[in-house]
Amino acid sequence: MDDYLYSAAMTYHIMTYVSLKLGGNADYSEMMSKLVPVMAGFGWTLTIGLQPMTGDFTKLIHVWEVSDFDDIRRGLEGCATDPVALDILSEMPRLLHTEELSIMVKTPYSP
Numbered sequence: 001m002d003d004y005l006y007s008a009a010m011t012y013h014i015m016t017y018v019s020l021k022l023g024g025n026a027d028y029s030e031m032m033s034k035l036v037p038v039m040a041g042f043g044w045t046l047t048i049g050l051q052p053m054t055g056d057f058t059k060l061i062h063v064w065e066v067s068d069f070d071d072i073r074r075g076l077e078g079c080a081t082d083p084v085a086l087d088i089l090s091e092m093p094r095l096l097h098t099e100e101l102s103i104m105v106k107t108p109y110s111p
Contacts, residue, residue, distance in 0.1 A: 010105060014044070014064040014072060017100040022058060024095040025051070031095065034088045039064070042078045043071030058097070072103060 020028055036046050047063040066072055079085050 010067075010069070012066050012069055012072065013047070013104045013106070014062075014066065014075075015102045015104055016062040016064070017098075017102075018060040018062070019097040019099075020058040020060065020095055021097055025057065027091060028060075028095045031088060031091050035085070038078070038082070038085050038088060039075055042075035043068060044075045 018028075032049065039046070043066050044064045045066070047065050049063075050061040051057070052059060066075070079089060
């Protein structure tokens with residue numbers, strides 16, 4: 001295995017690919033504005049949230065950073081058990097078609 005994948009000082013990037021139901025953009029944005037600070041409490045930092053300027057307006061991408069691999073688990077468990085997170089996320093079934101999550105690391109040639 002490549003050593004760069006297992007560095008102790010590694011930053012992990014969580015990419016989420018979201019497909020919204022038609023007309024859900026405004027409510028989803030409101031929900032996420034509440035969720036971002038909650039996720040920060042679990043060690044997740046939203047680096048960027050992207051939405052199309054052209055094309056399929058229901059597709060969104062988020063890039064989160066965590067510095068401790070265990071924060072990934074803490075964040076996911078928090079979304080399933082923390083009362084504040086659960087309240088915020090209660091709107092999710094009404095707004096989303098799908099959400100895909102990938103854990104990524106920088107390539108060795110990335111700045």
